[in-house]
Amino acid sequence: MAEIETSGFTKQRQAVLQVICESDDHLTANEVFDNARRILPGISFATVYNSLRYLKQEGLIGEVRFGMDASRYDKNLTRHDHAICNECGKLVDLELKIPDELLRSAAKRSKFKPDSIELTLRGLCPECTR
Ligand SMILES: [Zn+2]
Ligand SMILES: [Zn+2]
Known part of the structure; x- marks a missing residue:
């Protein structure tokens, strides 16, 4: 082809x-x-x-x-989290330290073998809170 x-x-x-x-x-x-x-x-x-x-x-x-x-x-290829604005849709990277406990309990509840976990914070960005 x-x-x-x-x-x-x-x-x-x-x-x-x-x-x-x-x-x-x-x-x-x-x-x-x-x-x-x-x-x-x-x-x-x-x-x-x-x-x-x-x-x-x-x-x-x-x-x-x-x-x-x-x-x-x-462009950021390493594991990271995001915050997203409910008002304007702005999306930014943030790096959180995810406690092992959270990964463990997510794995337990889903019965998945855990690899990684990502969190999304939703709310208002600084421009939209002004
Ligand atoms: Zn915003
Ligand atoms: Zn990102």
């Missing part, structure tokens, strides 16, 4: 990765597209989307998803 884009690291994928690594936010695919167009004006949304999938598969970016919201892409 012939594919147009099988050659590993294309300049499109490079541009998409660059956008994510340079941003301090967790961008949605649409936002990545907007920024990638500044680097490569001819890039299409489909290419951006495919590049995101590729980069995620390769473990170069993370993907976070909350409920029905659009996926957001994350």
